[in-house]
Amino acid sequence: MSEQKHHYSSEPEHYILSSESEPFLERLIFNNRSLVIVVLMALTALFGYGLSKVTLDASIEKYIPLNHEYIQNYLVHKDEMKSGVANVKIAVETTDGDIFTQDYMDTLSKISDEIFFVKGVDRSGMESLWTPNVRWMEVTEEGFQGGPVIPSTYDGSPDSLEQVRQNVLKSGQVGRLVANNFESSIINVPLVEYNPDTGEKLSYATFSADLEEKIRNKYGSDQYRIYITGTPKKLGDLLEGAQSIALFFLAAMVMTAILLYLYSRCIRGTIVPIVASLIAVVWQLGSLALMGFTIDLYSVLVPFLVFAIGISHGVQIINGIAIESGKGASPVQAARHAFRGLYVPGMLALLSDAIGFLTLLFIDIGVIQELAIAASVGVAMIIVTNLVLLPVIMSYIGISQPGIDHAYKASQSKAPVWRGLSAFASRKVAPFPIAIAIAMGIGGYYYSQDLKIGDLDKGAPELRADSRYNKDNAFMVGNYSTSSDVFVVMVETAPERCNAYKVMDAMDRFMWYMENVPGVQSATSLVTVSKLVTKSMNEGNLNWSALSRNQTVLNTSIQRAPGALLNSDCSMAPVIIYLNDHKAETLETVVAAVENFKDSYDDDVDMKFYGYRYNELEQAIEDGEIASVPVRFQLASGNAGIEAATNQVIADAQGTMLIFVYVVVFVLCFITFRSLRAVACILIPLALTSILSQALMTYLDIGVKVATLPVIALGVGIGVDYGIYIYNRLEVMILAGKSMQEAFFETLRSTGKAVSFTGVTLAIGVATWMLSPIKFQADMGILLTFMFLWNMLGALILLPALASFLLKPESMLARHKKKHGEVPPAG
Incomplete structure (x- = not known):
């Protein structure tokens, strides 16, 4: 049968299919x-x-803003930092007394050896009671004495266990590697992100699975409990949940x-x-x-x-x-x-x-x-x-x-539900949904002013509060003095001068300043070691717990400083700040405090002096090119520092992204329908949904972060589909000569039915995400379900109400007749 010309009709609509109209x-x-x-x-x-060929990638670099100033500063010293994000902490707890038993020490030794050979571990940087880099030191009448916390003479006897206890107390590791209640100890595990032999990236999913299989499952029991935290482990758990x-x-x-x-x-x-x-x-x-x-x-x-x-x-x-x-x-x-x-x-x-x-x-x-x-x-x-x-x-x-x-x-069908909804297209009923929408918009906007940027929960907000990782994190926080939320400020100076008095004094003042900032637990740096050693050298007298102005004394005091507190050429010394949490408000307060101190203390010195070697710098000072050793505080490293940079990027981009989304939708709708009134009918319901979704985030304590920010664009992008389909069909009905209410009734019986079905179906689909073990997926499920339903209701209720006032059917018909010379078919 020829398809070139086929006439058929159906009441109340008719149309003609012809080759000319195709x-x-x-x-x-x-x-x-x-x-x-x-x-x-x-x-x-x-x-x-x-x-x-699809592969799943969880590289840490993908989750941070690599071009942000803080991250650029971190990357300069990445290889020198021991407090970056690629670190894992493993706590081994005994439920039978304290850690000073032969069985516990033997178990800890086995676990340390097992971890040592796990693929991806930076073996040179591992720390546990069994590694030789964890040492004790004291000052006696004969001078300094020290050694590994667990000496080579250890044999598991009561005397050797008592010696280990004394060494732990002298090492300063209580609250750091050893729990405050002496019932657990930590193994610090830095990671290498690339296999030096193959050049392949470390798979955090594989690494996490190895820790579970080789450590937790193998050594965990009623007597010994294993707790594992750190960004790589968190990513591994997220990948498992995915x-x-x-x-x-x-x-x-x-x-x-x-x-x-x-x-x-x-x-x-x-x-x-x-x-x-x-x-x-x-x-x-x-x-x-x-x-x-x-x-x-x-x-x-x-x-x-x-x-x-x-x-x-x-x-x-x-x-x-x-x-x-x-x-x-x-x-x-x-x-x-x-x-x-x-x-x-x-x-x-x-x-x-x-x-x-x-x-x-x-x-x-x-x-x-x-x-x-x-x-x-x-x-x-x-x-x-x-x-x-x-x-x-x-x-x-x-x-x-x-x-x-x-x-x-x-x-x-003359279904009552469609007839009832069509009443919103009449000017008698339309003011009610419009008034309600205005009230909701004003209320939602006011309430959404408290919307926060960043995380609002303790632990790993990407996972549920009762997840294995967050329980492990809660154990760490409750039993150790050092928080898992670390903010690192890098103090830069000239090579071989990080121990100069001016630099150390600036760090000392900075630490005192930061320790008085709300949200900060404590701070440590090269100054901490210098003060401790100087006090120890003077019979433990607290009066000597201060920085010496004598450079020789300063040099001596940091000779045995841990490598994590200065880099190889002594041109950078980090100040490690432990925070109560990484909530948005805490990070904002800390960053503002650091920036305030930085503005008053950074030396305004030409960058070239930071690259000078020791003798060149001395000559520059002697020649008057520079007054003294330069000091510069650089933000930021540590998981909290990187989180702060991420929050800043999101805060700066949030408004810009939303504006661009709406500009794109506006332009495309205007090009298609050539009417500002039509665009208003489509976009106003979308804008109301965006406002209400932000109010919902505020109510549910969901911050704007990497996981939730895309939902805003996704909700607008998908939600506009409803309005476009409804308006397109409504316009066809109006141009067919129907009244506004009747045109909307016909729209509801066809397109409206499909739109309502789609909205409900999509909402039910994403609502299942609320059951996910991954909290950010559950949050996205809540927000998308809300946006799908509200966008649907906006297209079915608010759009026709706006159209009843904004659209002029007579003018639309006149323009169409003038342009095309005929009324379009209703079909």
Whole structure:
């Protein structure tokens, strides 16, 4: 049968399919259906091959803003720092007395030896009671005496155990390597991020699994309990928890299939959208792998969003095909007409999604930028799979008769719910939802002013409070004096001059200043060692616990200082600040205090003097080129310092990203609909949802951080789809000559039904994330569920209410007639 001209009609709508009215894109696709199928099958095979190359990456560098000033300062001294982020602490607790027993010491020795050979451990930097770099020292009448905490003469006898006890007390390790109650001790494990033999990156997932298998499972018991903390272990636990994402994806797919069948009553109309959306996921993952990208803890969630977006657009296509089939169209005619009516709003919605996601590239954090690329690539794939592949396949197989009957019955239904919702498009009812929206917007904006940047919970906020890691962290915090939240300030000077009095005095004043800042527990540095040694050299007299102005005394006092407190050429000495926690307010307070001190103490000296060797510097001082030894305080290292830098990047980028998202959506909607009134109808409900979502974050104590910031762009990008589909159909009905309320009623019976189904389905799908062991995934589930539902309600309630006041049907008709010379068909 010829497809060039086929007339058919159905009350109350009619339309004409003719070759003259077919857009070029429609002719290109449907006149070459076989070729399209072959090309898309070839692409599926190519990207399927790429799927086999996908790897999961959890490099620490991807989670921090590498171009931030603090991180740049840290990277300069990265190889010299012992307090960076690639460190793990392992505590071994005894439940039977204290650690000074032969059995405990033997067990600790075995664990230390086991850890020593775990792949990725920096063996030279390990610290435990059994390593020779953990020493004790005292001053006697005969001078300094010292040695390893566990001497070579140790034999496990009561006398040797008592000697170990005395050595521990002399070592200053109580509260640091040994618990305050003497019931546990810590093994500090620095890591190497690259295998020196192969050059491969350390896999934190493998490393974490090795610790569980070789340490916790092997040595943990009722008598000895193992606790493990540190950023690498946290990432390992997150990667372990990420395996549950596959289960959530499967659950969402099953629920979507059930709901889609109940919606369409057609097996074909259920399977094809799901298959098309899964193909989009395969294309997305495969293309990213072929382009050299890896999957991380955040972008691993993107495939679900790609699947969800694909389903939302697939439902619109299936709904359109079913309605057209109910009017008597053949499968190919129904597919062509559904494509013709939906490819413009569908393309607009998907372009808005893709470009909106790309605004995340403004945030200079690797995981967020890769998430932006992954989401944008996924949406680009949906344009092909769901707007091209899906209708082409359906043009061959069509909707089943039960599905056609169900769709036609629904399109003709006078359901009270649709009639009730259509009242929002009347000027009598519209003021009520508008007034409520204004009140909610004002209230939400006011409440959201307390929204915080960064983490608001103790421990690892990415994991639940009752997670194994956070329980381990709570043990560390409760039993040791040194916090796991470390903020490091690097004090730079000229080579071989970090022990100069001016430098040491500046560090001493800085430590005193910081120890009086709220949120700071304590601080330690080269000054701490110098004061301790000087006091010890003078019979322990507290009057001598001060910096000596005699350079010879200073030099002597730091001869045995730990390598973690100065670098190899004595041009940098870190000040290690232990914080109560890494909450946003604590970090803001600490950073402000450091910056305040830095501004008053940094020397305004030409950078070249920091590179001078000792004799060159002395000559420069003698020649008058420089007054004295230069001192400069540089932020920041340690897990808390890196967290502070991350918070600053997010705070700076948050507003910019949101503005760009809305600018992109505004421009694309205006180009498509050529009406500021139309754009206002679409964007105002979106803006209300954004305000309310920030208020919800404030209420739930969810801070704006790496995990939650992308949700804002994702929620806007996906939410705009609802408004675009609703407005596009509403405009068609208005131009067909219907009144505003009647036009919206007809919109609800077709597109509105699909939008409500999509909103509920997507919300149910992401709501399952709330059960995830990964807290940031649960937080994203809460926020996305809220945004999906509110965006849907905004499109179904607030949009028509705004349209009843903003849109002028008579003017719209007049403009259309003037431009086209005819009224468009209602179909």
